[in-house]
Amino acid sequence: MSAYHSLVNQFARLHKLSHASTFLSWDQQVMMPPGGAEGRAQALAELHQIHHELLTAEYLGDWFEGALQEGLSEDQQANLREMHRLWQQATCLQGDLVQAQSLAASRCEHAWREQRGNNDWAGFLPNFKEVVRLAREEAQARQAAAEGDFATPYDALLDLYSSGDTSASIAEVFDGLKAQLPGLIDEVIERQRRTPNVDLSGHYNIQEQQRLSHSVMEVLGFDFSKGRLDISSHPFSTGVRGDHRITTRYRESDFIEALMGTVHETGHASYEAGLPEAWAGQPAGEARSMSIHESQSLLFEKQLLLSKPFVRFLTPIIHQHFPTLKEVDHDQFWQAMSRVHRGFIRVEADEVTYPMHIVLRYEIESALINGEMEAEDIPDAWADKMQAYLGLDTHGNYKDGCLQDIHWPSGAFGYFPSYTLGALNAAQLFSAMHRDLPALDAHLREGNVSSLRQWLGSRIWSKGSFLSSKELITQATGEATNPDYFIRHIRNRYLDM
Amino acid sequence: MSAYHSLVNQFARLHKLSHASTFLSWDQQVMMPPGGAEGRAQALAELHQIHHELLTAEYLGDWFEGALQEGLSEDQQANLREMHRLWQQATCLQGDLVQAQSLAASRCEHAWREQRGNNDWAGFLPNFKEVVRLAREEAQARQAAAEGDFATPYDALLDLYSSGDTSASIAEVFDGLKAQLPGLIDEVIERQRRTPNVDLSGHYNIQEQQRLSHSVMEVLGFDFSKGRLDISSHPFSTGVRGDHRITTRYRESDFIEALMGTVHETGHASYEAGLPEAWAGQPAGEARSMSIHESQSLLFEKQLLLSKPFVRFLTPIIHQHFPTLKEVDHDQFWQAMSRVHRGFIRVEADEVTYPMHIVLRYEIESALINGEMEAEDIPDAWADKMQAYLGLDTHGNYKDGCLQDIHWPSGAFGYFPSYTLGALNAAQLFSAMHRDLPALDAHLREGNVSSLRQWLGSRIWSKGSFLSSKELITQATGEATNPDYFIRHIRNRYLDM
Structure with missing residues (x-):
């Protein structure tokens, strides 16, 4: 199979995993009783993890290189460009930054739900400063990885x-x-x-x-x-x-x-x-x-x-x-x-x-x-x-x-x-x-x-x-x-x- | 991590994938409009495939062997026994038999939906003979793999x-x-x-x-x-x-x-x-x-x-x-x-x-x-x-x-x-x-x-x-x-x- 078609298959698999997450999230917001929250969060995290593994697998790098040599049609080139963009977005961050962001964001958002009602900016600020610090780090890392595509973080x-x-x-x-x-x-x-x-x-x-x-x-x-x-x-x-x-x-x-x-x-x-x-x-x-x-x-x-x-x-x-x-x-x-x-x-x-x-x-x-x-x-x-x-x-x-x-x-x-x-x-x-x-x-x-x-x-x-x-x-x-x-x-x- | 705990983690992952399939199937039967059928079937097949890969991965064999040496509690032993049963059920069939069964069954069931209404036993029989032939093959393979656990296929x-x-x-x-x-x-x-x-x-x-x-x-x-x-x-x-x-x-x-x-x-x-x-x-x-x-x-x-x-x-x-x-x-x-x-x-x-x-x-x-x-x-x-x-x-x-x-x-x-x-x-x-x-x-x-x-x-x-x-x-x-x-x-x- 050509490198391009291997990529097509991989992204078709990713799409099917996204299908699953899409409807599980819909169900969570529209149908799910409160008792389902814990199990659903875990199942969605597992799907997210598998999706991430498939999107960041090392062999994709070789396929991207290979596909560039394959004389693709204009449409295929556009598809390759979009695949590459998604791949780069997913691979350019260190795992520990992503994890730190996820933790900081859920802590900040969770507390915000109360702080907002209480007009509590002072309580909100320390959590939020951490969210901002990590977002800056993310923006800089993404900017660096794109090698000049982005004028600012x-x-x-x-x-x-x-x-x-x-x-x-x-x-x-x-x-x-x-x-x-x-x-x-x-x-x-x-x-x-x-x-x-x-x-x-x-x-x-x-x-x-x-x-x-x-x-x-x-x-x-x-x-x-x-x-x-x-x-x-x-x-x-x-x-x-x-x-x-x-x-x-x-x-x-x-x-x-x-x-x-x-x-x-x-x-x-x-x-x-x-x-x-x-x-x-x-x-x-x-x-x-x-x-x-x-x-x-x-x-x-x-x-x-x-x-x-x-x-x-x-x-x-x-x-x-x-x-x-x-x-x-x-x-x-x-x-x-x-x-x-x-x-x-x-x-x-x-x-x-x-x-x-x-x-x-x-x-x-x-x-x-x-x-x-x-x-x-x-x-x-x-x-x-x-x-x-x-x-x-x-x-x-x-x-x-x-x-x-x-x-x-x-x-x-x-x-x-x-x-x-x-x-x-x-x-x-x-x-x-x-x-x-x-x-x-x-x-x-x-x-x-x-x-x-x-x-x-x-x-x-x-x-x-x-x-x-x-x-x-x-x-x-x-x-x-x-x-x-x-x-x-x-x-x-x-x-x- | 002990072999037993590696198995526990693996089966926890499998459970999360089953969670996804469970609610996607519920949605399919209760909520989904007809236009969703094709995409849903593909997404479920993908989840099934990933589930199968995780359940039949070669390293599980080593873990099962290792876990037997680990001095488990009685409950853990029971859990190990159930894991092993599921693993054996999943691994004891050749992939081409499973695929042939899936094809034969969907052909037979699909035709049956009309044949039943038409009282058409003669039309049904050839498809059904193939389903039976493959089911016998499956039963014999399962019996052989279980080494004496089953008195008959x-x-x-x-x-x-x-x-x-x-x-x-x-x-x-x-x-x-x-x-x-x-x-x-x-x-x-x-x-x-x-x-x-x-x-x-x-x-x-x-x-x-x-x-x-x-x-x-x-x-x-x-x-x-x-x-x-x-x-x-x-x-x-x-x-x-x-x-x-x-x-x-x-x-x-x-x-x-x-x-x-x-x-x-x-x-x-x-x-x-x-x-x-x-x-x-x-x-x-x-x-x-x-x-x-x-x-x-x-x-x-x-x-x-x-x-x-x-x-x-x-x-x-x-x-x-x-x-x-x-x-x-x-x-x-x-x-x-x-x-x-x-x-x-x-x-x-x-x-x-x-x-x-x-x-x-x-x-x-x-x-x-x-x-x-x-x-x-x-x-x-x-x-x-x-x-x-x-x-x-x-x-x-x-x-x-x-x-x-x-x-x-x-x-x-x-x-x-x-x-x-x-x-x-x-x-x-x-x-x-x-x-x-x-x-x-x-x-x-x-x-x-x-x-x-x-x-x-x-x-x-x-x-x-x-x-x-x-x-x-x-x-x-x-x-x-x-x-x-x-x-x-x-x-x-x-x-x-």
Whole structure:
């Protein structure tokens, strides 16, 4: 067997092990009773261990060398490149660093769950300093192993989530946002102050909400013979080709939150379902990156669901499920779903203010990992930036400030930018789609998303990881990620400009 | 590390891999959409392969030799013995035989699914002859590898399901049944002809049936923080310590079938939950055998649930869930749940006729595997025995005769006896329990099963695989499996003798 085909077989095995971990994790979050936690953690750790052994086996080094001599097709070369990236990510760290990180992160995250509620920054800091120290060590080791691929240590961590996004490209994009968005937020809030606030508070039966979610997912092209919708405390999307599992949570007092969550996860699942069939189980057949993944979920949630034509289509469906709302018309639903306000909490933020939460985190975490800031300095930096970007005071309020997210306590640095890169890509893709599909709004008004799915399918989903994220966005839209589309989208939607 | 402890670690790893397969299979049967089938089959095959590699690794042979020199405790010796049994079962077959069996069985089973409906014995026979040929080869190889442990090739297959049960011991027990049961069946049916038939046919809401199942499981001591009840097309019980999953199926026209199924599976799950904590994940900590497992499920379903004191307790609970039945008293429920009739189909048989279905299958499959009968001869043997044991004519009716079960087409020989050994052990255990616990009936009448659970827990569940099944039953009841307890149980229950 050629070296390349030996690698293909090895990565097919790795994929099957990931399949197992994927559904065991889904079960853990959706089905498992509390008594199962201990055994499940051990089983997952064992699978993780076997996966790691297969991915870091010494003979892979020889196969990678051999494969370079084998005259591969362009697609095979792309697959080889992705395999090599995963292999390098897995082999470049010493085992004792990985173990120390795992321990430090679980200690810090575990304590954080209480400290956050108690606003206890002083208690949190010592654990967190250790997490940061080890994350810096990891970033430096990854940077060194990549021999010049990464301009800063932080870039090496970014690559774990959003291969192809660099701090240089992010800084440029985020500078564009910083220049325009804070002023725009003022304008939007000022404008909304003059429009009536539609109050949809009420009692919405959860089974009926589930039926509504189900209907909307079918409209959006989700195939229930190849997936499920369930309930979990944090909505997520997971699965494999042919079996896409998404979850939502429901509150009786509000049906919009669950609906938006469902549509968001349907975007993620649609991307996964549209990945290139022929490359299933191979690295080149996987989704490109978190910033592309998030562009699909946000395109579904923010660009599509909240578009006026689609809300118009949706209104009679909502009426059907919740007849008490039949006096609420599509304009009023749209207004209720599009309220903007400044808040402390990222996960509760609307699409207009959300990017500023991310810019703030990006600036802090990149400085932290690159050694330009210390953990002690985070609260002040947070308060200053929160004041500058959103006009909110978080001095002494760690709970609703720098202690609010799980990412840092659990050692995940480099993940945050993908949320906002995703939002910007979504706006840019939706704009390009409108240019290519003049009838799109008319289709959406009829609940017909087939041209939208086809456009995304051919330009994004079917491309797997064959292109870099920059190439992917450029080929689909004509240019690299440019914040102007997002800014224009906000102006159009909220200021009718 | 000592050789014994190396083995302990290896079997702990195997247990974690089994954990993964267990829940992926549960998901497959309970949750998975059809689109997931292909990927799931591949992932399970990969886990199976890794499990097989770890269980048959050459170094285990050295460890087994080494461990024999290490002065182990009695418990450790028992664990070593069970490890060795599993290792020998896994290593004694050639890989090409295993592969040929897997192919032949899936071809035969796949075709059988249609042939059964078409009563197509002639179409079935060629595939099945190949399955039998390979099963004989397997049985002979297993017998040879065990160097005198098994008196016949069939005994080597029995050992896969019910370690400790032999054809000699089974023949003796089954001869006792053959001598007494057919006459008893006549008497019971004659007696029931004289009592009024209670008709419970009606419409029973499935959610309400689920609530009833849930309530009864709680009464029986099932801990829902360590398990779940779900729906599947074939009821089963699976899981691990701390996470016991049982399933039931519901029909709207009948609530008794689901209730009995739920209680049956609760018996299985109770056994698993009561296995020795300190030996979790080790072979000595596993359930002893299928014939002991089935004794627990049948003790719950047939001895406990159908006992008059428990039906008395249950009656107001049934009334609560199904108020339309409030005119039906406990005697009438008991009668409705205890109807006996001769039928063709094993899985629909009541406890009185069921053993004769098994004796018939046991006689045929043991002769088949030991080369004393050919596959061609099965229909005639079946018809003769069916006539002799149950007075029913199956000539030419393969569908309701020898084609009815999945076991043989899928290559499972040696499994059937455990159903009836389980029923006999259940009767014997329930009798011994009554001897030890004079207040048992009074407790059951109050829905109090704690003394019953304690008795089973200390005598059966907590013993794991430390004893042979014969030792286990002997220590718990004072003698080895003896069909007289079952016969007496039938006389008591159905003839008031």
